[in-house]
Amino acid sequence: MERLQKVIAQAGIASRRKAEELIAEGKVKVNGKIVRELGTKVSANDKVEVNEIPLEREEKIYILMYKPRGVISAVKDDKNRKVVIDFLPEIKERVYPIGRLDYDTSGLLLLTNDGEFANLLMHPRYEINKTYVAKIKGIPSRQSLKQLEKGVKLEDGITAPAKAKLLSADKKTQKSIVELTIHEGKNRQVRRMFEAIGHPVQKLKRERYAFLNLHSLNAGESRELSPHEVKQLRALAETGTGLQ
Incomplete structure (x- = not known):
């Protein structure tokens, strides 16, 4: 069972707020009857109409x-x-x-x-793990990796504890591959974390999600x-x- 205004919004008819207005104005029917109660819940078997037009619900994908x-x-x-x-x-x-x-x-x-x-x-x-593999400039020290794990200070706050692992390092080209696992979602967070420890990202890929x-x-x-x-x-x- 889901709230009527949510079902209307998910069908792409209107925003949830606009859907609430349509309900209040008596423009929504459930199983042939006008519904004005915003708390009304409907199931997948209920027939919903907006402005006399049947609602087509998308299958979740x-x-x-x-x-x-x-x-x-x-x-x-x-x-x-x-x-x-x-x-x-x-x-x-x-x-x-x-x-x-x-x-x-x-x-x-x-x-x-x-x-x-x-x-x-x-x-x-809800702390969903996201694991990235980054190609970075320079070779980070163990202390720098620990700093990533402990949390680095960014302009929008200190990052939460993470997991960092040096996968490879090329002393000749001064480039490294590091795996970093975080659960936050700050804007460009991984790139900013590496920049904060002095190792800008050259290439970045998200390898895993949970x-x-x-x-x-x-x-x-x-x-x-x-x-x-x-x-x-x-x-x-x-x-x-x-x-x-």
């Missing part, structure tokens, strides 16, 4: 995509740059990204048309999450075990 570099994590872009939706022409539902990856960052991105699910995963309180990875996918490819994977993600968020 959950997608895992390997976002390429040079692509915007959005449904559309006012500068006509390529967006992630351009890689999903076969998807008829109106999906949108859960969170975002920067234009120059590649890797695992989730998309859905389930607003409640998206909000659950994006809320920092237990999900990019196995068998190439850049630009995607797959639907299984019902079990969706259930697992909900459980991780709701129980606060996303860091395990």
Whole structure:
């Protein structure tokens, strides 16, 4: 059971606030009867009409995509740059990204048309792990890696504890590969964290999101999450075990 105004909003008819106005104005029917109560809840079997037009409810869909570099994590872009939706022409539902990856960052991105699910995963309180692999300038010391793990001071606050691991280092080129796991979602956070310890990022990829990875996918490819994977993600968020 979901609130009527939420169902209308999810169907793309109007914003939730506008949907509340439509209900109050008597322009919404449930099973043939006008409903004005904002607290009304409906099930998938109820017939909802807005301005005498039957509501078509989209089936919930959950997608895992390997976002390429040079692509915007959005449904559309006012500068006509390529967006992630351009890689999903076969998807008829109106999906949108859960969170975002920067234009120059590649890797695992989730998309859905389930607003409640998206909000659950994006809320920092639920601590969903996100693991990145960064190619950086210089070779970080053990102390610098510990600083990443303890938390670094950024202009919008100190970052939460993280996990950092040096994967490789090339003394000749003075470049390194570092794996960093965080559960926050500050703007350009990973890049800013490395800049804060004096090792700017040259290339960045999100390898994992909770237990999900990019196995068998190439850049630009995607797959639907299984019902079990969706259930697992909900459980991780709701129980606060996303860091395990």
